[in-house]
Amino acid sequence: MAKHDPLDTVLKLAKEAEEQAGLQLKSAQLMLQKCQSQLEALRNYRLDYMKQMESHHGKNISASYYHQFHQFVRQVDEAITKQITSIQEADSQREHRQKYWQEMQQKRKAVELLLSHKADKAQQAELRREQKMTDEFASQLFYRQRTR
Numbered sequence: 001m002a003k004h005d006p007l008d009t010v011l012k013l014a015k016e017a018e019e020q021a022g023l024q025l026k027s028a029q030l031m032l033q034k035c036q037s038q039l040e041a042l043r044n045y046r047l048d049y050m051k052q053m054e055s056h057h058g059k060n061i062s063a064s065y066y067h068q069f070h071q072f073v074r075q076v077d078e079a080i081t082k083q084i085t086s087i088q089e090a091d092s093q094r095e096h097r098q099k100y101w102q103e104m105q106q107k108r109k110a111v112e113l114l115l116s117h118k119a120d121k122a123q124q125a126e127l128r129r130e131q132k133m134t135d136e137f138a139s140q141l142f143y144r145q146r147t148r
Contacts (some may be wrong), residue, residue, distance in 0.1 A: 007115050014108040021101040028094040035090045039083040046076045 053069055 005115070005118070007111060007118065011108070011111045011115060014104070014111050018101065018104040018108045021097070021104040025094070025097040025101045028090065028097040032087065032090040032094050035083065035087045039080065039087060042076060042080050042083055046073065046080065049073065049076065 049069075049072070
């Protein structure tokens with residue numbers, strides 16, 4: 001039975017951590033996109049409402065309607081400001097998750113490199129062992145031929 005290398009377990013765990021970090025990054029990217037879409041919708045809504053008010057230009061409108069219009073636009077502007085803050089927070093979270101994913105990726109690659117170096121050393125040791133056996137066999141053959 002082949003001997004189990006503890007680095008194989010470390011590699012498995014590193015791959016799982018990298019995958020988990022990748023999923024978290026994807027989730028953060030989706031959240032950022034959602035926030036950006038909501039901001040775009042709010043801005044479009046505000047623009048449509050402003051166009052609606054512009055269509056009343058030159059017409060008689062009541063002071064209360066005008067007041068309600070401005071109050072509503074102010075509320076939409078506040079929502080836009082809050083959404084911009086949400087986007088900044090979501091982008092910050094995305095950046096954090098991306099850095100973490102990159103760290104996990106580097107750790108996995110480092111373990112893979114260690115395993116590769118270990119395998120290379122083992123292969124070199126095996127080649128030296130085979131060369132030594134070949135040399136011994138050749139020496140014995142030469143010695144036998146000389147002693148005849």
